[in-house]
Amino acid sequence: MNDVSAVSATRPDWDPVLVDIVDYVRDYPVASALAYETARLCLLDTLGCGLEALRYPACTKLLGPVLPGTVVPNGARVPGTPFQLDPVQAAFDIGAMVRWLDFNDTWLAAEWGHPSDNLGGILATADWLSRSAAAAGKPPLRMREVLTAMIKAHEIQGCLALENSFNQVGLDHVLLVKVATTAVVGQLLGLSREEMLNAVSLAWVDGQSLRTYRHAPNTGSRKSWAAGDATSRGVRLTLMARTGEMGYPSVLSAPTWGFYDVSFGGQAFRFQRPYGSYVMENVLFKISYPAEFHAQTAVEAAMMLHAQLQQAGRTVERIQRITVRTQAACLRIIDKTGPLDNPADRDHCIQYMIAVPLIFGRLGAADYEDAVARDPRIDALREKIVCVEAPQFSVDYHDPDKRSIANALRVEFDDGTALPEVEVAYPIGHRRRREEGLPLLLQKFQTHLEHRFPERQRRGILAASLDPAVLESMAVHEYVDLYTVEAGAYVRSG
Numbered sequence: 001m002n003d004v005s006a007v008s009a010t011r012p013d014w015d016p017v018l019v020d021i022v023d024y025v026r027d028y029p030v031a032s033a034l035a036y037e038t039a040r041l042c043l044l045d046t047l048g049c050g051l052e053a054l055r056y057p058a059c060t061k062l063l064g065p066v067l068p069g070t071v072v073p074n075g076a077r078v079p080g081t082p083f084q085l086d087p088v089q090a091a092f093d094i095g096a097m098v099r100w101l102d103f104n105d106t107w108l109a110a111e112w113g114h115p116s117d118n119l120g121g122i123l124a125t126a127d128w129l130s131r132s133a134a135a136a137g138k139p140p141l142r143m144r145e146v147l148t149a150m151i152k153a154h155e156i157q158g159c160l161a162l163e164n165s166f167n168q169v170g171l172d173h174v175l176l177v178k179v180a181t182t183a184v185v186g187q188l189l190g191l192s193r194e195e196m197l198n199a200v201s202l203a204w205v206d207g208q209s210l211r212t213y214r215h216a217p218n219t220g221s222r223k224s225w226a227a228g229d230a231t232s233r234g235v236r237l238t239l240m241a242r243t244g245e246m247g248y249p250s251v252l253s254a255p256t257w258g259f260y261d262v263s264f265g266g267q268a269f270r271f272q273r274p275y276g277s278y279v280m281e282n283v284l285f286k287i288s289y290p291a292e293f294h295a296q297t298a299v300e301a302a303m304m305l306h307a308q309l310q311q312a313g314r315t316v317e318r319i320q321r322i323t324v325r326t327q328a329a330c331l332r333i334i335d336k337t338g339p340l341d342n343p344a345d346r347d348h349c350i351q352y353m354i355a356v357p358l359i360f361g362r363l364g365a366a367d368y369e370d371a372v373a374r375d376p377r378i379d380a381l382r383e384k385i386v387c388v389e390a391p392q393f394s395v396d397y398h399d400p401d402k403r404s405i406a407n408a409l410r411v412e413f414d415d416g417t418a419l420p421e422v423e424v425a426y427p428i429g430h431r432r433r434r435e436e437g438l439p440l441l442l443q444k445f446q447t448h449l450e451h452r453f454p455e456r457q458r459r460g461i462l463a464a465s466l467d468p469a470v471l472e473s474m475a476v477h478e479y480v481d482l483y484t485v486e487a488g489a490y491v492r493s494g
Contacts (some may be wrong), residue, residue, distance in 0.1 A: 044465050050097030094124055100225070110163050169265055186200070291347060305424050326388050404431070406426075457482070
C-alpha cells in the first residue's frame with residue numbers, strides 16, 4: 001500500500017501578505033504632505049504622458065469601446081478622447097495611453113516598474129463612481145480620494161518590488177500593477193474586508209504575463225499596453241469580488257499549487273519595510289527623455305558629450321569606441337545588439353538611446369520611429385558602443401539611501417584621443433534632484449496639453465491642477481471632464 005496521507009480540505013487562514021495589503025489599504029491614514037504633493041505631480045505627469053501618446057496611431061488604434069459606437073451612461077471618460085466606457089475598458093485605455101511612450105514615472109529595485117500605471121484602474125473607477133453618485137443625487141468622489149489611492153497603489157507595487165525579483169523567474173512587473181490596482185479599487189468600491197481579500201487573491205491566482213515582449217529577440221509593442229491590460233484586469237477582478245465571488249486564502253503559500261511553488265521558485269516574498277508612503281515620496285519621474293529609466297543618466301551624459309563634440313568640431317564618424325560603465329540591471333534589460341525592428345525595440349536599447357543624442361542632440365518619442373531610425377549613422381554608432389558593469393554602480397542602485405541609476409560614458413576617437421569620461425549618478429527626475437526637476441516637470445505637462453487642447457481648455461485644466469486645494473476638493477468627474485474632446489475634434493491618427 002502507498003503510504004500517502006490525504007490532503008486536508010480545511011480552508012487555511014489568509015496568507016499574511018494578502019492580509020497586510022488589505023489592512024494597509026483599509027486602515028492606514030496617509031499623513032504625509034510630501035506624498036500628497038508628489039501624488040498631485042504624478043497625476044499631472046501621468047495624464048500628460050497619456051495625452052502625448054494620442055499623437056501616435058499605434059496607440060490610438062487600440063482605444064475606444066470594444067464594440068464601436070458604444071457609450072456607457074455614467075461611464076468613465078478617457079481623457080483626450082470622446083470615449084465614455086465601462087470602467088474595465090476605460091482602465092485599459094488610460095493605462096495603455098500613459099505607458100505607451102515609456103515616459104511616466106518609474107520605480108527601480110529588485111523588480112522594476114511604473115507605479116503610475118495604476119492610474120488607469122484608479123481614475124476609471126473613481127470617475128465612474130463619481131458620475132453615478134452625482135446622477136443619483138449623492139455626493140461624488142473627490143480628487144483627494146484619487147490621490148490617496150495613488151499613494152497606496154504606489155506603495156503596494158513598490159514595496160513588493162524592493163526585495164522580490166519577478167523578472168528573475170520570467171514574470172513581468174505588470175503583475176504588481178494588477179495586484180495594487182485590485183486592492184485600491186476594492187477600497188474605492190467600498191468592498192468589505194473579506195471581499196477585498198477575495199479580490200487580491202484572485203489577482204495572484206490569475207495568469208501572469210511573461211516578459212517575452214520586453215526582451216530580444218521578441219521585443220514588441222505589447223510592452224506599451226501590458227500595464228493597461230493589467231490595471232483593467234484588476235478592476236475586473238474587483239468587480240467580480242463585489243458580487244460575492246470567492247477567494248483563495250493560501251494562493252501564495254499552498255504547497256505545490258500556490259504562487260510561491262509554481263511561479264517563484266518555492267521562495268516566499270521578502271519585505272524591506274512596512275507599507276506607508278515611502279514609494280510615492282521617492283518615486284522617479286521621467287522628465288526630459290522618453291527612455292527606459294536605466295538609460296536616463298546615459299542619455300544625459302550623451303547630451304553633454306554632444307555639446308563637447310560640437311565645441312571641439314568633432315563628428316560622430318570619427319568615434320572609434322564608446323565605453324559605457326553601468327549597473328547590472330541595465331545590462332540585463334537594455335544592452336542590445338543587432339537589428340531593431342520597431343519603436344518598442346529601440347526605446348529598450350541603451351546603444352540606440354546614446355547614439356541618437358550624440359548625433360542629433362535630442363531624444364524624443366519621434367526619434368524611435370522608422371523615419372529617424374533609418375539614418376545609417378545610428379546603427380554605425382551603436383556597433384561602437386560597449387557596455388560593462390561598474391560593480392559600485394550596482395551596489396548604489398540597491399542602496400535604499402542612494403537608489404542611484406548611474407551611467408558613465410567615455411568616447412574615444414580614431415586618432416587615439418578621447419574625451420574625459422562623463423558620469424551621471426542621478427537622473428533629473430530623482431528625488432535628490434526634485435527641486436531642479438520640478439519646473440521642468442510642470443513644463444512637460446503644459447507642453448503635452450498644448451499638443452492636445454485649445455488655449456481656453458488648457459487654462460481651465462491648469463487652474464484646477466496647479467492649486468492643490470482646488471484639485472483635491474474637485475469632484476472626480478468634474479476634473480476628468482476638463483480633458484474631454486468632442487467626437488468631431490478627435491482624430492485617431494493624431
